[in-house]
Amino acid sequence: MTHGRPTLDTVAERAGVSRMTVSNAYNRPDQLSAATQEKVFRAAAELGYGGPDPAGRSLRRGRSGTVGVLLTERLPYAFADPGMVAFLHGVASELADAGQALLLLPTEGNPEHAPVRNAIVDAFILCSLAADEPAVADVLARRLPVVTAGSPHLTGTPFVGIDNARAAAEVARHLLGLGHRRFGVLTVPGRPEGSPTPGPNRPAQRARVQGFRQALADAGLPPEALTGVEAATHDRAAVAVAVRPLLRRPASHRPTALFATTDVLALGVLDAAAELGIAVPSRLSVVGFDDIAEAATARPPLTTVAQSLFDQGRSAARLALRLVDGQPARSPRLRPTLVVRGSTAAPPARPTRGTP
Amino acid sequence: MTHGRPTLDTVAERAGVSRMTVSNAYNRPDQLSAATQEKVFRAAAELGYGGPDPAGRSLRRGRSGTVGVLLTERLPYAFADPGMVAFLHGVASELADAGQALLLLPTEGNPEHAPVRNAIVDAFILCSLAADEPAVADVLARRLPVVTAGSPHLTGTPFVGIDNARAAAEVARHLLGLGHRRFGVLTVPGRPEGSPTPGPNRPAQRARVQGFRQALADAGLPPEALTGVEAATHDRAAVAVAVRPLLRRPASHRPTALFATTDVLALGVLDAAAELGIAVPSRLSVVGFDDIAEAATARPPLTTVAQSLFDQGRSAARLALRLVDGQPARSPRLRPTLVVRGSTAAPPARPTRGTP
DNA sequence: GGAGACTTCTGTAACGATACAGCACACGAC
DNA sequence: GTCGTGTGCTGTATCGTTACAGAAGTCTCC
Numbered sequence: 001m002t003h004g005r006p007t008l009d010t011v012a013e014r015a016g017v018s019r020m021t022v023s024n025a026y027n028r029p030d031q032l033s034a035a036t037q038e039k040v041f042r043a044a045a046e047l048g049y050g051g052p053d054p055a056g057r058s059l060r061r062g063r064s065g066t067v068g069v070l071l072t073e074r075l076p077y078a079f080a081d082p083g084m085v086a087f088l089h090g091v092a093s094e095l096a097d098a099g100q101a102l103l104l105l106p107t108e109g110n111p112e113h114a115p116v117r118n119a120i121v122d123a124f125i126l127c128s129l130a131a132d133e134p135a136v137a138d139v140l141a142r143r144l145p146v147v148t149a150g151s152p153h154l155t156g157t158p159f160v161g162i163d164n165a166r167a168a169a170e171v172a173r174h175l176l177g178l179g180h181r182r183f184g185v186l187t188v189p190g191r192p193e194g195s196p197t198p199g200p201n202r203p204a205q206r207a208r209v210q211g212f213r214q215a216l217a218d219a220g221l222p223p224e225a226l227t228g229v230e231a232a233t234h235d236r237a238a239v240a241v242a243v244r245p246l247l248r249r250p251a252s253h254r255p256t257a258l259f260a261t262t263d264v265l266a267l268g269v270l271d272a273a274a275e276l277g278i279a280v281p282s283r284l285s286v287v288g289f290d291d292i293a294e295a296a297t298a299r300p301p302l303t304t305v306a307q308s309l310f311d312q313g314r315s316a317a318r319l320a321l322r323l324v325d326g327q328p329a330r331s332p333r334l335r336p337t338l339v340v341r342g343s344t345a346a347p348p349a350r351p352t353r354g355t356p
Numbered sequence: 357m358t359h360g361r362p363t364l365d366t367v368a369e370r371a372g373v374s375r376m377t378v379s380n381a382y383n384r385p386d387q388l389s390a391a392t393q394e395k396v397f398r399a400a401a402e403l404g405y406g407g408p409d410p411a412g413r414s415l416r417r418g419r420s421g422t423v424g425v426l427l428t429e430r431l432p433y434a435f436a437d438p439g440m441v442a443f444l445h446g447v448a449s450e451l452a453d454a455g456q457a458l459l460l461l462p463t464e465g466n467p468e469h470a471p472v473r474n475a476i477v478d479a480f481i482l483c484s485l486a487a488d489e490p491a492v493a494d495v496l497a498r499r500l501p502v503v504t505a506g507s508p509h510l511t512g513t514p515f516v517g518i519d520n521a522r523a524a525a526e527v528a529r530h531l532l533g534l535g536h537r538r539f540g541v542l543t544v545p546g547r548p549e550g551s552p553t554p555g556p557n558r559p560a561q562r563a564r565v566q567g568f569r570q571a572l573a574d575a576g577l578p579p580e581a582l583t584g585v586e587a588a589t590h591d592r593a594a595v596a597v598a599v600r601p602l603l604r605r606p607a608s609h610r611p612t613a614l615f616a617t618t619d620v621l622a623l624g625v626l627d628a629a630a631e632l633g634i635a636v637p638s639r640l641s642v643v644g645f646d647d648i649a650e651a652a653t654a655r656p657p658l659t660t661v662a663q664s665l666f667d668q669g670r671s672a673a674r675l676a677l678r679l680v681d682g683q684p685a686r687s688p689r690l691r692p693t694l695v696v697r698g699s700t701a702a703p704p705a706r707p708t709r710g711t712p
Numbered sequence: 713g714g715a716g717a718c719t720t721c722t723g724t725a726a727c728g729a730t731a732c733a734g735c736a737c738a739c740g741a742c
Numbered sequence: 743g744t745c746g747t748g749t750g751c752t753g754t755a756t757c758g759t760t761a762c763a764g765a766a767g768t769c770t771c772c
Contacts, residue, residue: 018752050499054476056728059411065474079445089435096462099469106452113455118421120410143406374722412758
């Protein structure tokens, strides 16, 4: 309870002024003589008054100065993924500049607590959520400004993100152009195991796989040209387990290029390849996605799709703040770029097996 | 403004019931006939009512269901440091279990906005702040429950953290026991460049250096036995720049053991050593601090001090929640453990240069 | 048929703050 | 002496919600 805590009234009485004068002492010091202000602060200190209660202020003003952020599924994944962290960093950075705070909401946990319903925020940012996630419905029910990033697309709400399928297709064309004809694609499963709700949970990842596959088909390759592999989690051990069978195939059946739907996964592939003595890029080309910081310093430096998640975070926050101010907010057009570094090259020359 | 938004009253009038009935429909459905509840929800839907406003609820109840977290200095560093992220993850995880939300507050930015003063929270967690940081004073002025982690120590507030100097001393004794006599210590600068306020800003890092140095002195080594090096930032390039001069010394003057005050730094050292062709651990022993996930999978696996920042995050959150509930909260006694892995070994046998 | 218990709903009084209008007073100008 | 202008402070009316007490109405039981 707040019972016993001093309030504006308590302080006002003690200082011998009106409640409004106390309020002004904190919020509009220029409307006050220095002597009165001093008197008020002294009374406040004596009573142990901690300043005007933000809950009261927020109710009265109708603004909280806070933006709520919902991140994809389990927080562990969110914090473990550098891309997610970069996005969050961008959001935090933009909000900090505007003096707004960031309320990080759990999308799971005891549902009885309904964190979304209790969140004192002016707007929500949804990042990489599936459209069927219950939290999304909770957010929409609040009827506050919403911005989505990555997914889902919601009609009428600004969206920040790239066309993943298209970017993945560009990766495919890059590899095809180098002469590759046997491919692997590495991703993470659509849903954490034992998840009750069905359906795709990492729409971005799926779109990347889809776009890559489609581009190969468009180039006239048969479906067998692409082998799909799933890692249980993002950590390197799991990646190694997932790709080892593929990389242990005889060279004539092994993919010459591997597309990982995330840089973290791609870095795991580099490790696994090194472990198995498969040279990158001469015997295996590897492409990632996101262009996280480690991508540029990996050995070899990783060819990847750059999409500046930090900037996307900033954008999302900026849009949210515009909506709060009642200004129009349009989804920005973002163009991811393929950054060709040292992990892709022409496939090894085929030993005889010549074309007619 | 909230102007025009429907409220409990609006909905009550439309549904032909009292305001309390509407409130109960949302918060105590069991106190209500199903028919009435349905009627209320229909009216709410027609009016576009988003449910009871949490600001009003929070004011009335005197609880917000939110804990504020202040992280060390610039957010970039916080998000870039896996240890920090692990701590935050622990906090978020514990809070999610309790159905509480996490308000991430910027410690810098436009000071006019005073995010700490406006934060609607039930308690604060301060992580790795310097005692002289203005945000600390702002937090104390709020007179809410506070827990600190890592630093600073504040009398009367529970503290979560280890004795850094002592842990570093254990590292020193481990290395001394292996036979090392020439040491390097790598850390990051105490303050970001251009920072206006003076004084140490990474007290934990300083304590580690200090404890290490002291343990060497206690063992009777002269000050020259330890060379201190500072990396500008945590990224590997900066680490390489910082340690290269040290590692390029002739073998007879090069430290045989390097203590990095952070695992991230230590991993950078491993990279730099590999680049210069210096074998670890046979020619150089490396020790880190924190035991982040990558430490175990590095090559070679990193000897480091494990302090489970995730658990510390959980602890801090749990203590904060206890304080909010008016229960006593005692600082836990935490014992970091030295995890000896593959990056430390006896120094190379000295070539002749024998002892008497 | 009346007492008691239960269900379902209502009225009142805060929770702590701020916006806005306005009042008293001092001061200089004419 | 009246008027206009500022400064410094006060009073009132909300902001949207929930705790609590209690009022009808229904049901049960003897």
